[in-house]
Amino acid sequence: MSARRNVFSIGFEPVSEMLTWRAGDNGPAFTFIDYLDDADGVPRTITWSELDRRARTVAAHLTEVSAPGERVALLCPQNLDYVVGFFGALYAGMIAVPLFAPEVSSHANRLVGALADCDPEVWLTSQAAVPGIRELLDRHAVPRPKQLLSVDTLPEAGFEPVKARSDQAAYLQYTSGSTRSPAGAVITHGALTANVRQAQAAFGADVNSTCVGWLPLFHDMGLVNLLALPAAAGCRSVFTTPFAFVRRPVRWLRMLSQYPDVITAAPNFAFDYAVASLFGKDSSGLDLSRVKVIINGSEPIRAETVANFMAVTGPLGFRPSAHRPSYGLAEATVFVSTTPAGTTLKATTFDRTRLGPGETAVTVADDSDHAAKLVSVGRPVGQDLRIVVDGREVPEGVVGEIWVHGPNVAEGYWRQPERTAETFDGKLIDGTPDAGWLRTGDLGVMYADGLHITGRLKDLIIVDGTNHYPQDIEATVQQAHPAIRRDRLAVFGIERDGQEGPVVVAEHSSNVTIHDDLVNEVKRVVRAAVSRRHDLRLLDIVLVAPGTVSRTSSGKIARSATRRRYLDGGL
Numbered sequence: 001m002s003a004r005r006n007v008f009s010i011g012f013e014p015v016s017e018m019l020t021w022r023a024g025d026n027g028p029a030f031t032f033i034d035y036l037d038d039a040d041g042v043p044r045t046i047t048w049s050e051l052d053r054r055a056r057t058v059a060a061h062l063t064e065v066s067a068p069g070e071r072v073a074l075l076c077p078q079n080l081d082y083v084v085g086f087f088g089a090l091y092a093g094m095i096a097v098p099l100f101a102p103e104v105s106s107h108a109n110r111l112v113g114a115l116a117d118c119d120p121e122v123w124l125t126s127q128a129a130v131p132g133i134r135e136l137l138d139r140h141a142v143p144r145p146k147q148l149l150s151v152d153t154l155p156e157a158g159f160e161p162v163k164a165r166s167d168q169a170a171y172l173q174y175t176s177g178s179t180r181s182p183a184g185a186v187i188t189h190g191a192l193t194a195n196v197r198q199a200q201a202a203f204g205a206d207v208n209s210t211c212v213g214w215l216p217l218f219h220d221m222g223l224v225n226l227l228a229l230p231a232a233a234g235c236r237s238v239f240t241t242p243f244a245f246v247r248r249p250v251r252w253l254r255m256l257s258q259y260p261d262v263i264t265a266a267p268n269f270a271f272d273y274a275v276a277s278l279f280g281k282d283s284s285g286l287d288l289s290r291v292k293v294i295i296n297g298s299e300p301i302r303a304e305t306v307a308n309f310m311a312v313t314g315p316l317g318f319r320p321s322a323h324r325p326s327y328g329l330a331e332a333t334v335f336v337s338t339t340p341a342g343t344t345l346k347a348t349t350f351d352r353t354r355l356g357p358g359e360t361a362v363t364v365a366d367d368s369d370h371a372a373k374l375v376s377v378g379r380p381v382g383q384d385l386r387i388v389v390d391g392r393e394v395p396e397g398v399v400g401e402i403w404v405h406g407p408n409v410a411e412g413y414w415r416q417p418e419r420t421a422e423t424f425d426g427k428l429i430d431g432t433p434d435a436g437w438l439r440t441g442d443l444g445v446m447y448a449d450g451l452h453i454t455g456r457l458k459d460l461i462i463v464d465g466t467n468h469y470p471q472d473i474e475a476t477v478q479q480a481h482p483a484i485r486r487d488r489l490a491v492f493g494i495e496r497d498g499q500e501g502p503v504v505v506a507e508h509s510s511n512v513t514i515h516d517d518l519v520n521e522v523k524r525v526v527r528a529a530v531s532r533r534h535d536l537r538l539l540d541i542v543l544v545a546p547g548t549v550s551r552t553s554s555g556k557i558a559r560s561a562t563r564r565r566y567l568d569g570g571l
Contacts, residue, residue: 014193031237086098224334262290385405403437483508523543
């Protein structure tokens with residue numbers, strides 16, 4: 001693989017070393033809001049000096065049982081132990097593997113797959129999670145670690161943090177939406193530092209900021225925004241668990257209103273949840289005027305969702321310019337592009353039938369039968385981005401695969417040379433540099449206000465030579481009948497009788513009673529809506545119980561996993 005050209009001029013300083021600079025600071029560093037036993041939440045805070053001391057303790061015990069360069073799995077619950085464990089592994093010069101405590105059965109296979117792939121020598125956890133880990137070891141065929149350490153029970157010990165090199169692996173980021181066997185993107189200390197600096201430049205994060213959120217700490221966006229960015233900027237991080245958010249989404253809004261200069265991040269669906277949590281309810285005490293940045297990313301951004309969020313939060317002081325649609329992926333550490341500071345939402349309505357690879361995008365009226373309203377995610381910061389078809393960069397306005405090049409790009413996948421070459425060594429014909437490009441697998445178009453994501457290359461459904469994006473069909477289906485749960489359905493293509501066609505798997509609403517007449521009505525209405533809007537004949541419609549459609553760890557619809565279950569007869 002060719003060397004990554006440093007398009008973002010920075011001096012290298014490991015994030016873990018930036019943390020040691022604050023070893024004498026007794027100010028609040030990380031605050032975990034614990035809703036387990038108190039519905040109003042109990043804040044639990046660790047200072048910079050306490051974090052440094054505890055991370056050194058973890059590092060000291062790690063070096064007693066393992067060596068620098070070895071893998072250390074993080075199987076802590078999402079609390080302060082996770083923070084301590086992550087930085088302890090970096091202090092020890094080891095490769096952290098951010099995973100999660102085995103308490104969510106729906107993601108057990110992902111956890112087992114990642115552990116089998118990287119075979120960590122040591123597992124870090126919390127004492128309360130040990131029984132669940134013992135059960136995991138008993139029930140699944142996973143490589144046994146040399147040692148299981150509970151970071152909250154280790155006796156204090158001194159340690160001098162290992163000096164990290166730029167090209168040294170800091171952690172393995174297992175991607176949540178992989179359609180094949182698990183793949184851990186190797187994030188070096190240099191890539192992490194570069195991406196954090198890029199995010200600081202894009203979002204204005206500094207010592208006065210407060211990073212707030214609930215995203216999983218093992219997810220790329222959660223790890224960088226809630227762990228790495230605060231450590232580098234020297235600002236406070238306040239976080240809770242995804243479960244606490246899903247159970248009561250208004251908790252996120254209350255967290256945003258309680259701290260100054262807030263920078264937060266969430267997928268698009270979280271904005272719908274937040275709006276629903278306020279509908280018809282008392283919002284007194286919520287003041288969102290101090291929110292500096294809300295990063296909207298990780299899944300397709302819907303202009304309608306953003307507009308609804310603005311309408312509800314505007315009276316609470318939220319500034320439209322604080323909403324920052326962004327694009328990123330684990331293989332680029334996380335952050336790639338965002339809209340400029342101080343701007344408001346920019347969206348363009350395209351003809352969705354003209355958004356295939358190599359096609360020139362055409363705009364249409366919002367009320368067109370072929371309308372696809374796409375939100376701009378701006379332009380890259382500190383890295384190169386190209387739209388590519390058949391190895392060549394295409395001009396603005398033409399759809400193609402998004403390729404990225406920069407110091408923040410991962411070194412490859414852990415011990416998977418073929419997949420690494422396929423993904424990380426894209427060769428650009430007549431371009432500079434000519435090799436070493438990250439092929440994201442995402443399709444997009446540069447148009448007017450910046451990058452517009454059109455969909456995933458692997459998710460395209462091609463019928464009679466016409467490209468169809470599943471998210472467009474999903475939007476039509478969920479609006480066709482009130483019995484279908486919003487954002488709880490998957491559309492994918494299958495081959496039948498030598499021709500590809502779409503299948504819908506949709507969850508029904510939890511407040512309806514399912515019977516044959518209702519199922520037949522839903523199917524009839526959905527088929528008619530898809531035929532009318534997309535000129536497509538659905539090969540099948542399956543109505544399933546709530547919680548059935550597969551989702552990734554970050555909450556996105558896992559179409560490939562749902563497709564496999566459908567083809568295997570599991571639905």
